Amino acid sequence: AQSVTQLGSHVSVSEGALVLLRCNYSSSVPPYLFWYVQYPNQGLQLLLKYTSAATLVKGINGFEAEFKKSETSFHLTKPSAHMSDAAEYFCAVSEGAGGTSYGKLTFGQGTILTVHP
Amino acid sequence: DADVTQTPRNRITKTGKRIMLECSQTKGHDRMYWYRQDPGLGLRLIYYSFDVKDINKGEISDGYSVSRQAQAKFSLSLESAIPNQTALYFCATSGDRGTSGYTFGSGTRLTVV
Numbered sequence: 518a519q520s521v522t523q524l525g526s527h528v529s530v531s532e533g534a535l536v537l538l539r540c541n542y543s544s545s546v547p548p549y550l551f552w553y554v555q556y557p558n559q560g561l562q563l564l565l566k567y568t569s570a571a572t573l574v575k576g577i578n579g580f581e582a583e584f585k586k587s588e589t590s591f592h593l594t595k596p597s598a599h600m601s602d603a604a605e606y607f608c609a610v611s612e613g614a615g616g617t618s619y620g621k622l623t624f625g626q627g628t629i630l631t632v633h634p
Numbered sequence: 635d636a637d638v639t640q641t642p643r644n645r646i647t648k649t650g651k652r653i654m655l656e657c658s659q660t661k662g663h664d665r666m667y668w669y670r671q672d673p674g675l676g677l678r679l680i681y682y683s684f685d686v687k688d689i690n691k692g693e694i695s696d697g698y699s700v701s702r703q704a705q706a707k708f709s710l711s712l713e714s715a716i717p718n719q720t721a722l723y724f725c726a727t728s729g730d731r732g733t734s735g736y737t738f739g740s741g742t743r744l745t746v747v
Contacts, residue, residue, distance in 0.1 A: 526674060551735050560638075560724060560738040561677075568733050607676060611733070620665070620684065620728075621692070622736060624676040 519544045519610045523625035531633050536580075536595040538628050540608030543589060550591040551609040551622070552582055561607065567591060578602070603632045637661050640725050640739035647715050647746055655710045655742045657725030665729070666708040667736065668692075668700060671722040680723075683708055715746040 524539040542548060549568050553561040565576025572584040578601075582593045591608060608625040638659045647653050659666065664685045669677040669692075679692030681700040689702055697719060701709045712719055722743050726736035 521676075523676075549733050553735075553738075560740045561726075561736075562738075563735045566735050621679060621682060622667075622726075623679075624669075626674055626676045 519548065519612050519623050521608050521610050521623055521625035523606075523608050523628050525628055526626060527629045527631065529631040529633065530598045532600055533597050536593070536598045536602065536630065538593040538606050538608075538630065540582075540591045540593065540625060541589050542591060542608070542610045544610055544612050546612050549611040550582075550584060551611070552576065552580070552591075552593050553607045553609060553624075555605045555607065555627075557604070564593070564606075598630075598632045600632050600634070603630055605629045636740065637737050638725055638727055638739035640723075640742050642742060643740065644743045645745070647744070649716055649746055651715050653712045653715055653744070655712075655723055655725075655744070657708045657710070657739060658706050659708075659725075659727045659737070660706065661727050661729065661737060662705070663727040663729045663737075664705060665727060666702070667726045667728075668698075668708070668710045669724045669726065670694065670719075671724060671741075677724065680710065712744075712746075715744075717746045720744060720746045 520543045522541045551566045552564040565574045567584045575581045580595045609622045641656045667682045668680040683689045683702045699711045725739045728736045
């Protein structure tokens, strides 16, 4: 079975500061990992994904995430926050072939990012 | 047009009523999913379908049913709505077994009073 834990339901940063959103996962087989963003009153938009290629993944809007197998982590970062980054962010895992949850995304609880001027 | 369209966008219904949420997609994908979103709980899988003849329960299927009318259409029904089914519902589609991520609709906000 697979699961995702996002540490911190709310993160607040100043504009221009580093953004760090934490995600830890569990999976019985090598996973596929994703970060989604949800702006108010909208659906979920894919930010980036890890699918067993490079461990450092770059996404849209200047975000990136690093897959660390030893730490079972996939933290999302952005060097300099912008007001437009304020949204809710979801980490998600899908087990690869052989996993009991192959083909299904399991989401974390979400982290609301607030950016102060 | 959006790749994944959900109707209605908002709905208020009374306890005990039957309601259907509809989803259609233009991606040509075989796989479709229904999730519900609750504050602090993230998204939880209700039902999923890997093709027209393959429908499976997710982690929270009690009180819900689905119908896959065609490759492009996947409907979610609440046979007898109850207040704790008040939530934001999302339909999603994918073209493979999850490696590319999902494409989501804009959601249906359902309130059961």
